[in-house]
Amino acid sequence: MGPKHSCGLFGVCSHRKAARMTYIGLYSLQHRGQESAGIVASDGKRFRSIRSMGLVKDCFDDANLGGLVGRLAIGHNRYSTTGSARPTNIQPLVVDLKGVPLAIGHNGNLVNAGDLRKAMQAQGSIFQSSTDSEIFVHLMARSQSDSLSGMIDYAAEHVRGAYCLLAMTKNTIIALRDPNGFRPLCMGRKGNAVVFSSETCGLDVVGASYEREIEPGEMVIATEGEVTSRRFADLKRLSLCVFELIYFSRPDSVVFGLSVDGVRKALGRSLAREQPADADIVISVPDSSNAAALGYSLESGIRLELGLIRNHYVGRTFIYPTSELRHNRVRIKFNPVRELLRGKRVVVVDDSIVRGTTSKKLMQMLRGVGVKEIHVRISSPPIRYPCFYGIDTPTRSELIAANCSLDEIRRFLDVETLGYLSVEGMLGATGRKPNDFCVACFNGDYPVTFTTEPSKLALEKLQS
Amino acid sequence: MGPKHSCGLFGVCSHRKAARMTYIGLYSLQHRGQESAGIVASDGKRFRSIRSMGLVKDCFDDANLGGLVGRLAIGHNRYSTTGSARPTNIQPLVVDLKGVPLAIGHNGNLVNAGDLRKAMQAQGSIFQSSTDSEIFVHLMARSQSDSLSGMIDYAAEHVRGAYCLLAMTKNTIIALRDPNGFRPLCMGRKGNAVVFSSETCGLDVVGASYEREIEPGEMVIATEGEVTSRRFADLKRLSLCVFELIYFSRPDSVVFGLSVDGVRKALGRSLAREQPADADIVISVPDSSNAAALGYSLESGIRLELGLIRNHYVGRTFIYPTSELRHNRVRIKFNPVRELLRGKRVVVVDDSIVRGTTSKKLMQMLRGVGVKEIHVRISSPPIRYPCFYGIDTPTRSELIAANCSLDEIRRFLDVETLGYLSVEGMLGATGRKPNDFCVACFNGDYPVTFTTEPSKLALEKLQS
Amino acid sequence: MGPKHSCGLFGVCSHRKAARMTYIGLYSLQHRGQESAGIVASDGKRFRSIRSMGLVKDCFDDANLGGLVGRLAIGHNRYSTTGSARPTNIQPLVVDLKGVPLAIGHNGNLVNAGDLRKAMQAQGSIFQSSTDSEIFVHLMARSQSDSLSGMIDYAAEHVRGAYCLLAMTKNTIIALRDPNGFRPLCMGRKGNAVVFSSETCGLDVVGASYEREIEPGEMVIATEGEVTSRRFADLKRLSLCVFELIYFSRPDSVVFGLSVDGVRKALGRSLAREQPADADIVISVPDSSNAAALGYSLESGIRLELGLIRNHYVGRTFIYPTSELRHNRVRIKFNPVRELLRGKRVVVVDDSIVRGTTSKKLMQMLRGVGVKEIHVRISSPPIRYPCFYGIDTPTRSELIAANCSLDEIRRFLDVETLGYLSVEGMLGATGRKPNDFCVACFNGDYPVTFTTEPSKLALEKLQS
Amino acid sequence: MGPKHSCGLFGVCSHRKAARMTYIGLYSLQHRGQESAGIVASDGKRFRSIRSMGLVKDCFDDANLGGLVGRLAIGHNRYSTTGSARPTNIQPLVVDLKGVPLAIGHNGNLVNAGDLRKAMQAQGSIFQSSTDSEIFVHLMARSQSDSLSGMIDYAAEHVRGAYCLLAMTKNTIIALRDPNGFRPLCMGRKGNAVVFSSETCGLDVVGASYEREIEPGEMVIATEGEVTSRRFADLKRLSLCVFELIYFSRPDSVVFGLSVDGVRKALGRSLAREQPADADIVISVPDSSNAAALGYSLESGIRLELGLIRNHYVGRTFIYPTSELRHNRVRIKFNPVRELLRGKRVVVVDDSIVRGTTSKKLMQMLRGVGVKEIHVRISSPPIRYPCFYGIDTPTRSELIAANCSLDEIRRFLDVETLGYLSVEGMLGATGRKPNDFCVACFNGDYPVTFTTEPSKLALEKLQS
Secondary structure, eight states: OOOBOOEEEEEEESOTTHHHHHHHHHHHTGGGOOSEEEEEEEOSSOEEEEEEESOHHHHOOHHHHHTOOSSEEEEEEEOOSSSSOOGGGOSSEEEEETTEEEEEEEEEEETTHHHHHHHHHHTTOOBSOOOHHHHHHHHHHHOSOSSHHHHHHHHHHHOOEEEEEEEEOSSEEEEEEOTTOOSOOEEEEETTEEEEESSHHHHHHTTOEEEEEOOTTEEEEEETTEEEEEESSOOOSOOEETHIIIIISOTTOEETTEEHHHHHHHHHHHHHHHSOOOOSEEEEOTTTTHHHHHHHHHHHOOEEOOOEEEOTTOOTTOOOOOGGGGGGHHHHHEEEOHHHHTTOEEEEEESOOSSSHHHHHHHHHHHHTTOSEEEEEESSOOOOSOOOSSOBOOOGGGOHHHHSOHHHHHHHHTOSEEEEOOHHHHHHHHOSOGGGEEOHHHHOOOSSOOSSOOOSGGGGGSOO | OOOBOOEEEEEEESOTTHHHHHHHHHHHTGGGOOSEEEEEEEOSSOEEEEEEESOHHHHOOHHHHHTOOSSEEEEEEEOOSSSSOOGGGOSSEEEEETTEEEEEEEEEEETTHHHHHHHHHHTTOOBSOOOHHHHHHHHHHHOSOSSHHHHHHHHHHHOOEEEEEEEEOSSEEEEEEOTTOOSOOEEEEETTEEEEESSHHHHHHHTOEEEEEOOTTEEEEEETTEEEEEEOSOOOSOOEETHIIIIISOTTOEETTEEHHHHHHHHHHHHHHHSOOOOSEEEEOTTTTHHHHHHHHHHHOOEEOOOEEEOTTOOTTOOOOOGGGGGGHHHHHEEEOHHHHTTOEEEEEESOOSSSHHHHHHHHHHHHTTOSEEEEEESSOOOOSOOOSSOBOOOGGGOHHHHSOHHHHHHHHTOSEEEEOOHHHHHHHHOSOGGGEEOHHHHOOOSSOOSSOOOSGGGGGSOO | OOOBOOEEEEEEESOTTHHHHHHHHHHHTGGGOOSEEEEEEEOSSOEEEEEEESOHHHHOOHHHHHTOOSSEEEEEEEOOSSSSOOGGGOSSEEEEETTEEEEEEEEEEETTHHHHHHHHHHTTOOBSOOOHHHHHHHHHHHOSOSSHHHHHHHHHHHOOEEEEEEEEOSSEEEEEEOTTOOSOOEEEEETTEEEEESSHHHHHHTTOEEEEEOOTTEEEEEETTEEEEEEOSOOOSOOEETHIIIIISOTTOEETTEEHHHHHHHHHHHHHHHSOOOOSEEEEOTTTTHHHHHHHHHHHOOEEOOOEEEOTTOOTTOOOOOGGGGGGHHHHHEEEOHHHHTTOEEEEEESOOSSSHHHHHHHHHHHHTTOSEEEEEESSOOOOSOOOSSOBOOOGGGOHHHHSOHHHHHHHHTOSEEEEOOHHHHHHHHOSOGGGEEOHHHHOOOSSOOSSOOOSGGGGOSBO | OOOBOOEEEEEEESOTTHHHHHHHHHHHTGGGOOSEEEEEEEOSSOEEEEEEESOHHHHOOHHHHHTOOSSEEEEEEEOOSSSSOOGGGOSSEEEEETTEEEEEEEEEEETTHHHHHHHHHHTTOOBSOOOHHHHHHHHHHHOSOSSHHHHHHHHHHHOOEEEEEEEEOSSEEEEEEOTTOOSOOEEEEETTEEEEESSHHHHHHTTOEEEEEOOTTEEEEEETTEEEEEEOSOOOSOOEETHIIIIISOTTOEETTEEHHHHHHHHHHHHHHHSOOOOSEEEEOTTTTHHHHHHHHHHHOOEEOOOEEEOTTOOTTOOOOOGGGGGGHHHHHEEEOHHHHTTOEEEEEESOOSSSHHHHHHHHHHHHTTOSEEEEEESSOOOOSOOOSSOBOOOGGGOHHHHSOHHHHHHHHTOSEEEEOOHHHHHHHHOSOGGGEEOHHHHOOOSSOOSSOOOSGGGGGSOO
């Protein structure tokens, strides 16, 4: 029940099936963005691209993939950061940079995007989209350098915030990760090919072996037959997004050097120690909380049950019925197993609570099938601050934990008990140093500061 | 990893949102058929219908649902029983029966469909589809009766096999279930409205309360303000399809009076007793085997882990890449959690093995991430005979258990040990009398016989 | 400004590009039906078909045409005879006739379709569409004959009215024309291939040479390498539809042995003699009246001008704006040349007046640009009776000439003078014997009688 | 048979149905561009737009037009100037100009577009499309002015060539025409609304009254309740495109103050005087040559006949068949009336010859139906030079008259005689001063010069 995420990146250099591998890779990263998908391929002479609103499976087919010839390709899954989805925002962005074609895909969020945009507009730049990719490209266009990596240096000097980028010219793919390292980006090998992916699950599905993460502040430059790397910025305060482990990434991925499944079980175990409950069974809100629920069960000794069945066919296009049928919105996605739950005292393990409205409906539904006691346990601390580094959290006024006490939330959910994991407990469960992570959404300590609050919404004003 | 199923049925009588409720109901029954979907609504004067290839979410939108006015509606999800999907086979079928419009949807398989079709063609009948629904309607058309229920009586006298049917005229919905009771069909109430659904999960999502199953050989007739019922055939040998419990139905449904989740856990427990294993962890092939794996874990005391992550975005339209990338087919759907599995002795619980080819790939993949020992445990007996009552099993020559010994299968899968649940163990786990079930796919004892093997394929010859 | 027509037929036997030739042929017959189009091809083993709502150009593309393999094909353009267009009515109809696939396309209208349908339904037949093709096929299914031509004999014995048919089995195309000969159907040759087309323009575009018309009551049977012919019914009173010459057929076609362009010019010349006018210029309502206007000009010596410009991009899907913009409906299609018409006395030649509403708007528009005098001249007699043989005329109550005197029509149109061609003048202009034609729409003398008025609308009741 | 044209412009200020009027206006201007269409509407607060590949009828429907709320709208029909149509080139272009939304549509061609683009790219500008509209907008962005008209002044100072523009902000529409006046643009009134249209036929269809042409070098600024005008550039050598009169514009339009129909008839009359022929009949290549053919007939006294029938259903998407059927390409669009032409001596009047290949096929086809003598008469002089002001002519090497003598062309066409109208005859027929026109395509005298030949193709290199 976590917040929404923004993007997935995938790229292949030096493989004759580069675009098809990217297609498979994007499939495995679909959870990172469902609004639109795009692939740009290069055969060394020209680019060919497909970019479309919708899921990966709806954007591509055998015919259009067949047209994406070439040994280089980069792809992107996008999650809309606002309600108004705009086709011009579909990535990878393709531009003509001083006569040279460039494709670029971006994951993260720049905190000075608005200022940069305004300043460049005042000097005559014209923007087509509201994406950070385009900010980056306009900066590159203003560089005096003739080389791609020189132009990236110039742009990187000016941007602040979270960014993983894949940039492609006719013959080169450059992968880079911001000096704080907010978002993950890794590389692998498949024969002579180099593969880049937001998560390691993308390497698995194409049969590539994991090599390493791109380092914060590092730029990896891959061409046919050669991979070089250099640092483009000094390492800043390391700020790994802990929510990648709690909720975003797939449990079969290794992110920031950690097994996501392993961390989630450890979060569940810590939660069981910090927030025990006297109950008959433990259930998960599937699928994102499954591992934490299992950890809770193993640590507490309370039996795990599969109490909620998720309908995976429900997509973004579901037409929720009006009025009298509307209360079923949550039920269409999650249906309780009545015979199992009736009369039981139940621990419900969830990964997070954002607004609290969906959780409330879920609890009402559980109560409706006769659950005797509900003990909600959250495998992360209360979310009290919005994220400006690429997670689509709502504003503070909509975050329930920013506005209500623990007991107020409990009463809002109408449950017997409610317990969150502590920040310390959470960080301890990762097995890395606590200072390695950004925990701004929990405590407001933003590792990269900004003068005016970055308003992504302001950029959406133009039109659809 | 079970066989494919054929259809889902849903209907609503006497509700002003009949079509929208049916839409939601079909969403919850999507697992029973993904090839096409259709809804026919009646406003008492005329029918309006939408029928389309594709998932429920792709067939309907707010605009077309808005056109389905009226207080009666029936809907159908179809799974193609052959490779060649044909638009004319999309149900519910709508026909002009002696000047009266009739809509009909069917779940199951008639074993004498070929003979009936041939005989009626010889007398001048013309068939548009290859569906059993149309056989049924042609029989109704030949009846001398003027009443809908009289025409159904006539048709029911002639057909043999498995059938649940929803038939709708302008003002009436008739639900019936064959005298053997192969497939489930239940009814519920929502205020004054009557709701029919293949499984109870359909009632849940529309907020209807479960009333009862339609009895084998019973016909329920619902009109505005009145529901009547009568027996149209003597009860034959009860032949509940045990595979509905093992694999097809949703775990949150009650089918044949049994909680599907509860039966599956019991199957897993029985399996643990009959086929113990010396192992470190138990994993499931998600999601259909989750409950059985949990049961196995609880009974054996071996820890459950979430070792395989399923990508739910992979749909029927996935374009599997050619040659060198093809071995990833299974991996795109199921990816193992490497860090968890490496070096472990693992019990893999699956609900069934049909051809064995997908299982083999799965085991290779597990071995590839370093699993030390694989102990496959199947929560049903070996499938040795094809089903002719509505499950899309392959021919005998393709069923691995019909052609190989247990040890041969084990060696084919290349695993340390392999164990199936016994027929007795399976039936015992249901909690009903063993004789209540059809177990023909396990032992070849077909409860409804046939002279020539019913060849559904023969009907597909016409054209696409 | 004539009434709407119903259908175009095209077929090819024994050519390796049979489907592509049919596609081109249907393009040239598009004026005969714009609602839907279909092609069915046979490779001797099975049928493949494409049938879709829309224009030929929207129904077919290179990919789907490529799939229509085989040396036989028949195609059909359909004009909806009612407002509610139904996909199931798209032709050619494909059915399984006693296990043998049959495709059939029909042009015309059976006057006893309703009676036949009712009688067959009472005996258990089930209809899917409201087309005459299906009536014909159901009759064939009831024949005791085993041969295709025997089954057609049986069906032809029972039907009455107007029908040109193309029927195709795996290896044979049969072309037939009703014994009254209402509608045209011709055949041609291209090398060894036999080509059938509603009009000769279809032969021209595929490079086939015209051979002859199918005779009324004749059945031509084409297979690979052989063409045979026989009479299936005695010639009845010859009843060629004179409106094919006045309005429907393309001017470059030869129909009923007559040049359509030639007849239309002759109609215009006769009109000039019967209905002279004192005017400055002659203009046509393009394009259907162009030849008649030219004839009028040549005979009268009054100069022809191109006073109305037709926008050919306006299709059936034009969204006519509401209220204040609605008066422009006619103008969007026909715009007057203001500079030419201002202050002139103008003869407006049109082929026919049906309801009169469009004509009235046209005259208002001419008046609006400053035309001084309008003299409307119609190159056919007043339409006073509906057609039941395949032309989509409205009911009598909507036909302006059935309800108003000549002067009333003139005043309704608000023009200086109005003159129609006489029935004798019209028939004389054709150059054939007057008795060869059906002129029922002008004088009510229906050559094939019927007990109850054939109501095509009644068949549309089912659903969309 | 003339060259292709580039664009149509339409705009409405101060009407509550602004977008729907624009839709109707674009319908009437469809002949000016068939590749794509777009409408942008403003309600004073934000823009809403629809832009799509295809004909007007395929781009818009009732639902999407309904969303284009507001009292201002501009629309554009585009003809691709190269083979590779790119969605990003669809106009009107919408950009964020220093935080203010601007929509812009362009008709014409800038001769220094390449130089401007290159220079701005070197300074960091990024281009999304290859359209001249975007060049113009980038120049505006570089202006130091804060006002829209000031920014336009700056841009207009830098561009050279042909341009009619409609630019829209939230509350204003600005219409301007280059100082040479190459392309037409007029304005009209409908009540309080101001309407702009490339041709007067656009005013007619929306019921607006013609007011006047936008003057060369003039900028008209329309807001709610006020229309002002000012000169933004000194009038340069007047350079009206004579081809607008010969071929492009609709005959019902008034262009450059001249009736297009009247000029074409006068061209035909002059042609008859300059290039008489001894023949039986005159025919036109419909529809663009109809008026010239009529003029020829009236002047020469040789009878006009409708010898070629054009199939208006043939669209851009026609799939021309391969090999043996390919020779029918021309015939599918134009079919001769065999009975009329056989044995005749025929004058064929056409408006122009570009490459000559289509003309040749047409003449072969005429010969094929038995025409005895063919006398080709062209109502304009030989096209010897490419156009760089917005007409899509091929390069010199492809222009038949640039490479062959009159007799060589005659022999290529294989006709008895061939005659072109002289430049003097052509200009004389217009009734305006000869110096008012650009006749560069006939004599190479380019009124606006350029250093390097403007290569539109170079801009298309990026990607599709």
